[in-house]
């Protein structure tokens with residue numbers, strides 16, 4: 001009996017050790033992501049219906065808000081919505097997928113080549129929202145950290161997809177600082193900003209930039225009333241300032 005129990009214990013231990021280890025046969029390795037931390041994030045954005053649903057949810061909410069605002073709030077300034085570009089209205093998951101396929105990391109050169117191809121698709125719901133804004137006489141202002149030398153290719157991409165207000169005077173791209181605060185301040189001199197739409201909290205305010213204290217949760221908690229009313233956030237699991245605060249040990 002004692003030997004039998006010992007045998008069962010040994011088999012169980014062996015089995016549990018194997019469960020915690022990845023099989024090392026070639027077939028399994030080919031199906032698994034090659035340890036690339038982008039894999040699941042890109043797959044989710046590109047292939048999950050949940051991602052699409054979340055985008056539609058965000059833009060539907062945004063559409064309802066501008067409809068309401070266009071009726072209630074009339075001022076002398078031109079009404080506008082500030083939108084970020086990448087992962088807000090343009091979907092760059094094909095670029096990220098290619099990084100995985102070729103097993104390379106992001107480089108400024110590969111990104112520039114992707115932008116120049118003007119091949120990004122629209123984030124679900126984004127185009128319909130922007131066209132609705134245009135119908136209501138609300139301008140779309142594209143505030144992005146794409147570089148100035150990416151203006152022409154970005155406009156080509158936006159025009160090909162049918163985005164309204166795709167002109168240089170509606171683009172506020174990065175010149176020096178990654179902070180968008182000064183660009184938003186310039187915009188507020190001429191426009192009444194009804195709504196800000198982005199995938200990164202820095203698309204709304206610089207108060208969210210610091211993630212060193214508890215991942216920046218406190219800032220989001222303290223401004224929770226703004227989300228869904230003045231700020232509309234889209235999902236982006238692939239990259240963002242959220243990476244700055246990740247714990248060293250998990």
Ligand SMILES: [Mg+2]
Pocket residue numbers: 084085086087088198199200
């Ligand atoms: Mg973005």
